[in-house]
Amino acid sequence: MNAPVRKGRKYDQVLEGARSVFMREGFEGASVDQIARDAHVSKATLYSYFPDKQSLFLAVITHDCEMQARGAMSEDIVQKPVPEALYAIAHSFVSFFLTGFALQMFRLCVAESMRFPELGRAFYETGPQNAQNQIIAYLETPRARAELEIEDSYVAADQLLQMCRTDLLLKRLFGVVGDASEDEIDRISREAVATFLARYQRRP
Amino acid sequence: MNAPVRKGRKYDQVLEGARSVFMREGFEGASVDQIARDAHVSKATLYSYFPDKQSLFLAVITHDCEMQARGAMSEDIVQKPVPEALYAIAHSFVSFFLTGFALQMFRLCVAESMRFPELGRAFYETGPQNAQNQIIAYLETPRARAELEIEDSYVAADQLLQMCRTDLLLKRLFGVVGDASEDEIDRISREAVATFLARYQRRP
DNA sequence: CGGATATTAAACCGATCGGTTCAGTTCGGC
DNA sequence: GCCGAACTGAACCGATCGGTTTAATATCCG
Numbered sequence: 001m002n003a004p005v006r007k008g009r010k011y012d013q014v015l016e017g018a019r020s021v022f023m024r025e026g027f028e029g030a031s032v033d034q035i036a037r038d039a040h041v042s043k044a045t046l047y048s049y050f051p052d053k054q055s056l057f058l059a060v061i062t063h064d065c066e067m068q069a070r071g072a073m074s075e076d077i078v079q080k081p082v083p084e085a086l087y088a089i090a091h092s093f094v095s096f097f098l099t100g101f102a103l104q105m106f107r108l109c110v111a112e113s114m115r116f117p118e119l120g121r122a123f124y125e126t127g128p129q130n131a132q133n134q135i136i137a138y139l140e141t142p143r144a145r146a147e148l149e150i151e152d153s154y155v156a157a158d159q160l161l162q163m164c165r166t167d168l169l170l171k172r173l174f175g176v177v178g179d180a181s182e183d184e185i186d187r188i189s190r191e192a193v194a195t196f197l198a199r200y201q202r203r204p
Numbered sequence: 205m206n207a208p209v210r211k212g213r214k215y216d217q218v219l220e221g222a223r224s225v226f227m228r229e230g231f232e233g234a235s236v237d238q239i240a241r242d243a244h245v246s247k248a249t250l251y252s253y254f255p256d257k258q259s260l261f262l263a264v265i266t267h268d269c270e271m272q273a274r275g276a277m278s279e280d281i282v283q284k285p286v287p288e289a290l291y292a293i294a295h296s297f298v299s300f301f302l303t304g305f306a307l308q309m310f311r312l313c314v315a316e317s318m319r320f321p322e323l324g325r326a327f328y329e330t331g332p333q334n335a336q337n338q339i340i341a342y343l344e345t346p347r348a349r350a351e352l353e354i355e356d357s358y359v360a361a362d363q364l365l366q367m368c369r370t371d372l373l374l375k376r377l378f379g380v381v382g383d384a385s386e387d388e389i390d391r392i393s394r395e396a397v398a399t400f401l402a403r404y405q406r407r408p
Numbered sequence: 409c410g411g412a413t414a415t416t417a418a419a420c421c422g423a424t425c426g427g428t429t430c431a432g433t434t435c436g437g438c
Numbered sequence: 439g440c441c442g443a444a445c446t447g448a449a450c451c452g453a454t455c456g457g458t459t460t461a462a463t464a465t466c467c468g
Binding site for chain 1: 230232313332377398402
C-alpha cells in the first residue's frame with residue numbers, strides 16, 4: 001500500500017522533503033510540486049519511487065510515528081525510589097508531549113486519521129498505547145508493586161498519563177500560548193505524581 | 205474578518221451546508237462548489253453572503269465552538285453530596301467528550317488552528333477553558349470547600365478534567381475503537397473521582 | 409572509459425480550484 | 439399586478455492539482 005515502487009539515489013531526500021511539507025501543510029494542503037521542490041528532485045523522480053501522493057504520505061508519516069515509540073524504561077529509573085521514579089517518568093512524558101515534533105505529529109494524525117485509518121492506528125499504537133505499556137511495565141516491577149497498591153494497572157497508568165497531558169498541552173495544541181518553561185513542566189509532573197500517589201501508595 | 209457581507213433568504217442554508225462539508229472534509233478538502241450544492245444554493249448566492257471561503261469557514265466553525273460552551277453548573281449538582289456531585293460532573297464531561305460532535309470539532313480545530321489562530325483561541329476558550337472554569341466554580345462552592353482541601357483549584361480542576369479525557373478518548377479520536385458504552389463511561393467517571401478524592405478530600 | 413541506470417526539465421493531460429459575471433427567473437412586499 | 443431585491447445556472451477566468459511522457463543529461467560502477 002505505502003510501499004515504494006523502488007528506492008533510488010534520492011530516496012531519502014524525497015522522504016525528507018515530503019515530511020517537511022506534509023508536517024507543515026497537512027495532506028490536502030501539500031502539493032506534489034512543492035514536495036518535489038523542497039526535496040530538490042524532479043516530480044518524475046518522486047513518482048518513480050512512490051505510485052501516488054497517498055502512498056508517499058503514509059510512508060513518511062507512519063515512519064515518523066515509529067520515531068515516537070520508546071524502548072523499555074531505563075534501568076536508572078527503575079532503581080530509583082518509587083516517588084522519584086514516577087516523577088522522572090512523568091517529567092519525561094510531559095516534556096515529550098510539549099515538543100514541536102510531538103505537537104505537530106498529534107495534529108497531523110488527528111486531522112488525517114479518518115481519511116487514513118491505518119495512520120490513526122499506527123499513531124495510536126506507537127504513541128499513546130506504547131506510553132501506556134511503558135508505565136504499566138514499570139508499575140508491575142517488584143519495587144513498584146511493593147510500594148503501590150493497584151487493582152488495575154491499566155487504569156492507573158492511564159490516569160497518570162492523562163495528568164501529564166494537561167491544560168497546558170491543550171493550550172499549546174491550539175496555539176493559545178508559546179513554549180512551556182521548565183518550571184511549568186516540573187509543576188505538572190509533581191502534581192501528577194502527588195495525586196497518583198495519594199490514591200495508589202500503600203498505607204503504612 | 206468573518207462577518208458576512210449580507211444576510212439573505214438562504215443564509216441559514218449556507219451555514220448548514222458549509223458546516224456539514226467543513227466538518228467532514230476540513231478546510232482544504234471542502235470545495236466551495238460542494239458547499240453550494242449541499243446548501244442547495246448557487247455559488248453566486250454564497251459569495252453574496254461571504255467574501256471568501258476563509259470567512260465562511262471561520263463564521264461557521266467559531267459559531268459551532270460557541271455551541272459547546274456550557275452555562276453554569278446546575279443547582280441540582282451543586283446540592284448533591286460532594287462525591288456524587290463530582291461523579292455527575294465527571295460523567296457529563298466524559299460523555300460529552302465522546303460525542304461525535306465533540307470529537308469532530310476537536311479534530312477540525314486541532315487541524316486548522318495553526319492556519320486560523322482565532323479559531324484555535326475560540327475553540328480553547330469555549331471548550332477546555334470553559335470546562336475548567338465550570339469545575340473551578342464548583343470546587344469553590346461552600347459545600348465543596350467544606351469537604352475538599354485544595355491549595356490550587358486550577359490544578360485540581362485540570363487533573364479531574366484530564367482524567368475524564370482518557371485513553372478511550374484517544375482511541376476514539378484516532379478511530380481505533382467504535383462507540384463507547386455506558387459501562388465504560390461510568391467506569392472512567394468513578395475512577396477519576398476516586399483518584400481525585402484520594403488527594404483532595406479532607407481527612408476526618 | 410563505456411554502458412547501464414537514474415534523474416531531469418519541460419511540456420502535457422484532464423480535472424478541479426476559488427472566485428466572477430450576467431441575463432433570466434423567482435420571491436416577497438406593497 | 440408591479441417592482442425591487444434575491445437568487446439562479448451556466449459560463450468564464452487564471453491558477454493549480456495529481457499524475458504522465460520524453461529526449462537529453464548526469465551519475466555510478468566495473
